[in-house]
Amino acid sequence: MENKKEKVGIITLGCSKNTVDSERLMGQLKLNNIELVSDPNSADCVIINTCGFIDAAKEESVNTILEAAELKKSGNIKRVIVAGCLSERYSFDLKKEIPEVDAFFGTEDYEGILKELGADLKRELLGERELTSPKHYAYLKISEGCDNPCSFCAIPLMRGKHKSKPFEDLISEATSLARKGVKELIIIGQDTTDYGIDIYGKRILAKLLNELSEIKGIEWIRLLYAYPSHFPNDVIEVIAKNSKICKYIDMPLQHITDRVLKSMRRGISSKRTKSVIKELKEKIPGLTLRTTFIVGYPAETEADFNELCEFVKEVEFDRLGVFNYSIEENTPSFILADPFDEEEKERRKSVLMEIQKEISHSKNQRMVGEELKVILDGEEGDYYIARSEKDAPEVDGEILIEKKGSVLQLGEFYRVKILDCNEYDLFAKLASN
Numbered sequence: 396m397e398n399k400k401e402k403v404g405i406i407t408l409g410c411s412k413n414t415v416d417s418e419r420l421m422g423q424l425k426l427n428n429i430e431l432v433s434d435p436n437s438a439d440c441v442i443i444n445t446c447g448f449i450d451a452a453k454e455e456s457v458n459t460i461l462e463a464a465e466l467k468k469s470g471n472i473k474r475v476i477v478a479g480c481l482s483e484r485y486s487f488d489l490k491k492e493i494p495e496v497d498a499f500f501g502t503e504d505y506e507g508i509l510k511e512l513g514a515d516l517k518r519e520l521l522g523e524r525e526l527t528s529p530k531h532y533a534y535l536k537i538s539e540g541c542d543n544p545c546s547f548c549a550i551p552l553m554r555g556k557h558k559s560k561p562f563e564d565l566i567s568e569a570t571s572l573a574r575k576g577v578k579e580l581i582i583i584g585q586d587t588t589d590y591g592i593d594i595y596g597k598r599i600l601a602k603l604l605n606e607l608s609e610i611k612g613i614e615w616i617r618l619l620y621a622y623p624s625h626f627p628n629d630v631i632e633v634i635a636k637n638s639k640i641c642k643y644i645d646m647p648l649q650h651i652t653d654r655v656l657k658s659m660r661r662g663i664s665s666k667r668t669k670s671v672i673k674e675l676k677e678k679i680p681g682l683t684l685r686t687t688f689i690v691g692y693p694a695e696t697e698a699d700f701n702e703l704c705e706f707v708k709e710v711e712f713d714r715l716g717v718f719n720y721s722i723e724e725n726t727p728s729f730i731l732a733d734p735f736d737e738e739e740k741e742r743r744k745s746v747l748m749e750i751q752k753e754i755s756h757s758k759n760q761r762m763v764g765e766e767l768k769v770i771l772d773g774e775e776g777d778y779y780i781a782r783s784e785k786d787a788p789e790v791d792g793e794i795l796i797e798k799k800g801s802v803l804q805l806g807e808f809y810r811v812k813i814l815d816c817n818e819y820d821l822f823a824k825l826a827s828n
Contacts, residue, residue, distance in 0.1 A: 401473070401512065402430045404438030406463075407527070408456050409446025411583050411619075411789075413479060414527060415536040417444045420478075420505055421525035427514035431525065435463065440474040442508065445481035447553055449721035456481045464495035476500070478508060480553040502554055503539065522568035526575065529772055531806030532615075532788060533577045535569055536560070537603065538584035543622060545649075546660045546727035547692065547720065550585055557586065559594045566606055573612035578806065579770060580613055581787065586622045588630070601629035608639040614808070615770070617787055619645040623671050624663035635679045641784040644675065645685040645714075650692065650699070651706040658694035660727065672710060683785040685714035690747060691740035692720045693731035700743055707750050713758060714791050715751040717744045752818045755792075759816035766812050766826050769794050771803050779803050781811070781823075792819040801825060 403424055407417040420442070421431055435441045441463045445456035456479075463475045474497045477489065483501035490499060500507045506516040517523075526533055540555040541548075569580055582604070584590065591599035607616055616639055618630075623646050634640045650656055653665050663671075676682055688703060695703075707715065719740035722733040769781035772788065778795040786792055796803070796811055803809060803825075811823035 401439040402432045402437065403440050403442060403512070404432045404435040405442045405444060406435060406459060407444045408459060409444075409448065409452055409480065411534045411581070412536055412539075412585070413444050413446060415524070415534050415583070416479070416503055418524035418527055419521060420444075420508060421527075422520070422523040423505055423509055423517060424512070424514065425525055426517050426520060426523065427509065427512075429512060429514060436466065436471055438472055440476060440512070441466070441472050442476045442478060445477060445479035447479070447481035447484045448549065449718070449723075451721075453481055460489070460493055460496065464493055467495050476508060476511060478502070478504065483553045484549065522564060522571055524568075524572070526572075526577075528788070529806065530576045531770065531772075532579035532581060533572045534581045534583050535565065535572070535607075536583050537565055537587060537590050537600075541585035542589065543586055543624075543662065544660045544727070546658060547689065547723065549723040549726055552725060554585060557589050557593055559589075559591050561594065562591070562599070562603060562606075565603065566610070569607050569613065570610050573610050576612075576806065578612060578808075579615040579617065580607060581617045581619060583619050585620065587618060587620050588622045588626055598625075598627050600627055601633045604630065604633050604640055605637060608637050614639060615641050615784060617641045617643055617784075619787065621646045623648055623668060624661065626671055626675075631675065631678050634682075641683075642679055642681045643683040643685070643784060643787070644679075645787065647687045649687065649689050650695070650703060652695075652699045652702050654696075655692055655694050655699050658728070658731070659689075659692065683713040684710075685716075685787070685791070686712050687716040687718060688747065689718050689720050690743035691735040693728060693734055695720075695735075700746075704747060704750055707747060707754070711754050711758070712751070713785065714755075714787075715747075716790065717747050717751075719744055756816070756818045759792075759818070759821055762813045762821060763816060764813060766810055767794070767823075768808055769796075769811050769823075770808050771796075771805055773805065774798075778822075781809070792821065794821045794823050796823050796825065799824070 432438050446452040466472045476498050477496050478500040482499045486499040498511050538559045540557045542557040767783045769783050771781045773780045781794045810826040812826045813821050813823050815822040
C-alpha cells in the first residue's frame with residue numbers, strides 16, 4: 396500500500412498520440428488516489444512516455460531517461476519507469492544500458508504500469524483522462540497501430556497492426572470531454588481513414604464524425620493523419636456539409652514522384668495523388684489542406700526533389716511540414732542505406748520550406764481585411780493568442796489579437812478582423828459588432 400502514497404510525475408515526449416496515452420494513464424492514477432505532480436524533481440516516481448519515431452526523437456527520449464536516472468542516483472527521486480514507443484522497440488537494449496530504470500513497459504500498457512505502482516486498472520473508466528492541453532480542446536485517438544506498409548516507417552513495429560477503438564467507447568469519451576469544457580475535438584490515429592474496418596468490416600469515419608458533432612458542447616471537429624490512398628468519399632461529403640466539422644484536412648503525402656512513392660510503398664501514384672487533391676478542393680469549398688513531405692529518402696534523386704518543389708508550387712498547400720529522412724532498422728527501406736548526409740537533407744528541407752514560406756505569406760496577405768471566427772488559446776505580452784478553423788494547435792500558425800484594454804476569456808470563441816500578417820501568423824483586432 397505504500398506505493399499509493401508516491402507522488403508521480405509523467406514526462407510525455409513525441410506526438411499527440413502519446414499525449415492521449417499519458418492523459419489516460421494520469422486519469423487512472425487519479426482514480427487510484429495517486430498524487431500527480433507537474434515537476435519531476437518533486438516526484439517520488441517519474442514515468443517517461445517515450446517516442447521512438449525518428450533519430451531526433453529517440454535521442455531526446457534517451458537523454459530524458461538518462462536525466463531521470465541521474466536524479467535517482469542523487470536521491471532526488473526513488474523510481475524511474477519508462478514506457479511508450481522507444482521502450483516497446485528497444486527495452487532489451489535499454490535495460491542493459493540504463494540499469495537505473497526500475498521497469499520498462501510498451502505502448503498503452505496501462506495495466507502493467509498501474510500494477511507496478513500498486514494500483515488497479517479501472518477498465519470501465521479507460522476513457523477518463525486528465526487533460527494536459529488547454530481545457531477547451533482535446534485529442535481523440537480513434538485507433539492504434541497501422542496496416543499501411545510504408546517502407547520508411549517503424550510505427551507498425553512499435554504500435555502494431557491497425558486497431559480501431561469501439562464506436563460507443565469513443566462517443567462516451569468525447570461526451571466526457573465535452574462535459575469537462577472541451578469545445579474542439581482533434582481526431583487522431585496512425586491512419587484515421589481506416590477507422591472501423593477491422594471491427595465493423597467497413598470504414599465508418601464519416602458516421603463517427605457525424606455522431607461526434609451531435610454531442611452537446613462540441614463546436615469544432617478537426618481531422619488529422621488522413622491517408623491519401625483510400626480517403627473515403629462519404630467523409631468528403633461530411634466535411635463539406637457538416638458545419639461543426641472544420642474545413643481542414645491533414646493528409647501526409649510524403650512525396651509526389653512515382654519512383655519515390657513506389658519505393659516508399661505508399662500505395663498511390665502521382666496521378667492519383669493529384670486527383671485526390673483536386674477532388675477535395677472542388678467538393679469542400681474553403682478547404683485548408685495540410686501535408687508533410689520527407690526529403691533525402693534514399694531513392695530521391697535531384698530530379699525527384701525538383702519535381703516535388705514544382706508540385707508544392709503548383710498546389711499551394713495551406714500548411715506544410717518537412718522531415719529529413721531517418722533510417723530505421725527493421726524497416727523495408729533500411730536495405731537502401733542512407734546515402735544523403737544531414738547537410739544535403741537540410742538543404743532540401745530549407746529549399747522546400749522557402750517555397751512554402753512565400754506561398755504562406757501570399758495566402759496570409761489575402762486574409763488581411765477578412766473577418767474570422769477564432770478560439771482563444773492563451774495570451775502573450777500585448778497579444779491574445781487564437782486560432783481559426785484553418786489552424787490546428789501546435790503545428791500551424793496563430794492569430795495574435797491586440798489587447799488594448801479588452802478582457803477576453805480562454806477557450807471562448809470571438810470574431811476578429813485581420814489587420815496584418817507575416818509568413819505564418821496573422822495579426823487582428825476584435826471585430827465590431
